[in-house]
Amino acid sequence: xxxxxxxxxxxxxxxxxxxxxxxxxxxxxxxxxxxxxxxxxxxxxxxxxxxxxxxxxxxxxxxxxxxxxxxxxxxxxxxxxxxxxxxxxxxxxxxxxxxxxxxxxxxxxxxxxxxxxxxxxxxxxxxxxxxxxxxxxxxxxxxxxxxxxxxxxxxxxxxxxxxxxxxxxxxxxxxxxxxxxxxxxxxxxxxxxxxxxxxxxxxxxxxxxxxxxxxxxxxxxxxxxxxxxxxxxxxxxxxxxxxxxxxxxxxxxxxxxxxxxxxxxxxxxxxxxxxxxxxxxxxxxxxxxxxxxxxxxxxxxxxxxxxxxxxxxxxxxxxxxx
Numbered sequence: 001x002x003x004x005x006x007x008x009x010x011x012x013x014x015x016x017x018x019x020x021x022x023x024x025x026x027x028x029x030x031x032x033x034x035x036x037x038x039x040x041x042x043x044x045x046x047x048x049x050x051x052x053x054x055x056x057x058x059x060x061x062x063x064x065x066x067x068x069x070x071x072x073x074x075x076x077x078x079x080x081x082x083x084x085x086x087x088x089x090x091x092x093x094x095x096x097x098x099x100x101x102x103x104x105x106x107x108x109x110x111x112x113x114x115x116x117x118x119x120x121x122x123x124x125x126x127x128x129x130x131x132x133x134x135x136x137x138x139x140x141x142x143x144x145x146x147x148x149x150x151x152x153x154x155x156x157x158x159x160x161x162x163x164x165x166x167x168x169x170x171x172x173x174x175x176x177x178x179x180x181x182x183x184x185x186x187x188x189x190x191x192x193x194x195x196x197x198x199x200x201x202x203x204x205x206x207x208x209x210x211x212x213x214x215x216x217x218x219x220x221x222x223x224x225x226x227x228x229x230x231x232x233x234x235x236x237x238x239x240x241x242x243x244x245x246x247x248x249x250x251x252x253x254x255x256x257x258x259x260x261x262x263x264x265x266x267x268x269x270x271x272x273x274x275x276x277x278x279x280x281x282x283x284x285x286x287x288x289x290x291x292x293x294x295x296x297x298x299x300x301x302x303x304x305x306x307x308x309x310x311x312x313x314x315x316x317x318x319x320x321x322x
Contacts (some may be wrong), residue, residue, distance in 0.1 A: 014071035023222035025065055034077055038084045045088040050173070055091055059083040061147060092113055118175045129268055131182040137297070139175035140271060142168055149273050151293055151309060160295060160309035162233065201267035205274045209260055217247045227302050233307040246306060257281030257290050270295040272303075289313045 010018075010026070012033070018026035038059055042052035062083050072078055132140055141161060145151045151160050159226035204225050215322045221243045232240045234249070253260065257280070264275040273295050278288040291311040296303045 011074075012076050013073035016067065016070055016076050019067050020070070021243070027064065030076065031063060032069075035060075038080055041081050041084045042088055045085065046092060047118070050089050052088075054173060054176065055084055055087040057179075058087045059124065061176065061179065062087075065147070115263055128292050131179055133268055133270070134182040135175055135178055137270065139171050139178065141295070142171045143175040143179065144266055144268070144273065145295075149264060149275055149293060150291065150311075151273075151275075156309070157309070159235075160293065160307065161305070173280060185322060192219050197269070198265055198267040201272050201274075202265040205262050205265055209262060212254060220250075221247055223302070224300070231305045233305070235308065235310060249308075251289060253278075256284065256287050260292075264290075270298045273297060280321050286313065 010029075012030065015026045015030040015033075018032060035056065038056045039052065042055040045260065046052045046055060059080065063080060070079055074078075081310075132143065135143065138161075142157055145157045145160060151157055154165050156169050157317065158168045163171075208220045208225075211217070226243050228243065229241055230243055230246070232245050233247065234240070248259075259279040261277040261279060263273065263277050264273070266273040266275075273293055275291065275293045277291050280287045291312040293309040295307040295309065297305040
């Protein structure tokens with residue numbers, strides 16, 4: 001939608017409405033306009049230093065993803081400052097990892113959609129993904145896991161990436177800073193259609209699971225998407241080359257009665273994440289952890305590396321371990 005401009009330029013409400021309609025330049029201008037006020041809030045709560053800057057960067061990521069949820073465009077300034085305040089309170093009260101979505105929950109609508117659905121829902125998603133893809137693969141991976149999947153705890157991200165927790169923290173700090181700059185720098189660029197790519201990757205995930213359930217595993221892992229020399233990294237197992245390990249693992253779960261329910265797909269040009277709920281058979285409720293994620297590193301449209309992440313297993317009841 002066109003932005004109307006008065007004597008002093010477009011109002012906040014004009015920019016919000018334009019951003020919600022897909023004008024990425026309006027969203028960039030909105031963030032730039034309010035950044036000083038957001039930083040002032042952060043400094044008042046956390047003092048001068050990196051924590052205040054990090055809180056503003058967290059809030060910027062939230063605003064980019066959730067501008068479509070702003071119900072009162074005239075009140076976007078207070079909304080942004082509330083997001084910053086909640087991010088600051090989280091940093092001040094806890095030294096254990098807390099998902100960003102929890103940190104800003106009080107400033108957002110009560111009906112909480114899935115993060116990936118929010119990205120798909122408003123037109124700025126292509127801009128955000130274009131900015132994400134300006135980051136190096138290690139930085140992009142930790143940021144995608146932290147903010148777009150259920151793998152949000154620092155230790156879980158470390159396990160999924162195969163790096164120490166300290167490395168996750170430093171990569172996230174650098175990734176947030178670089179993303180904020182990349183978003184503003186790429187506002188006028190032409191972007192890929194992230195929604196179309198996500199739809200294609202989701203269809204690929206669903207077709208893979210469907211073929212596997214029908215016992216057609218070779219069809220499930222065809223060369224159109226899976227490189228014949230794909231490297232797979234499984235927990236507590238050495239690296240393997242080829243599709244056989246992935247096929248055998250999925251076949252073993254299916255034979256044991258485990259049902260893979262696809263819950264989320266995150267897709268970029270060279271990174272995809274498939275998330276599953278694992279439903280165990282009633283006679284073996286602890287066969288698999290409750291959830292898993294397959295992290296795909298993609299080149300030329302084909303998976304070159306696949307890393308499996310398992311959510312933490314619930315504790316077995318005492319009567320089962322006695």
